Amino acid sequence: MAQSIKDINDNSFDEDILKAEKPVVVDFWAPWCGPCKAIGPIIEALAETYGDKITFAKCNVDDNPVTPGKYGIKAIPTLIFFKAGKVVDQITGMVAKSKLEDSIKNIL
Numbered sequence: 001m002a003q004s005i006k007d008i009n010d011n012s013f014d015e016d017i018l019k020a021e022k023p024v025v026v027d028f029w030a031p032w033c034g035p036c037k038a039i040g041p042i043i044e045a046l047a048e049t050y051g052d053k054i055t056f057a058k059c060n061v062d063d064n065p066v067t068p069g070k071y072g073i074k075a076i077p078t079l080i081f082f083k084a085g086k087v088v089d090q091i092t093g094m095v096a097k098s099k100l101e102d103s104i105k106n107i108l
Contacts, residue, residue, distance in 0.1 A: 004047040006057040010066040016057060018085040023107045024055040028071075028078045030062045035094040036077040042097045043079075050104055083107050
């Protein structure tokens with residue numbers, strides 16, 4: 001995982017995401033998920049580009065079942081975009097980098 005991407009869990013979620021000063025993109029994933037592996041490098045590239053303006057985080061749904069349940073996540077990868085502790089966008093499945101970039105630009 002890129003250094004610019006924070007690994008979060010059920011215990012750290014409120015502090016790391018909901019109380020974050022910058023907007024946050026959380027990638028809900030699992031190690032066995034093919035599309036999750038495919039989208040990983042795209043998230044890393046976006047973190048390199050936008051990491052100074054937005055926080056990028058990953059949450060393994062197998063190890064942390066509470067948070068995905070709280071946000072109704074039924075499929076992975078799911079990316080949820082937070083601003084000031086509120087969900088402002090959500091994308092499920094493998095999508096083009098440009099679609100993710102559009103969502104990032106919208107919350108900045």
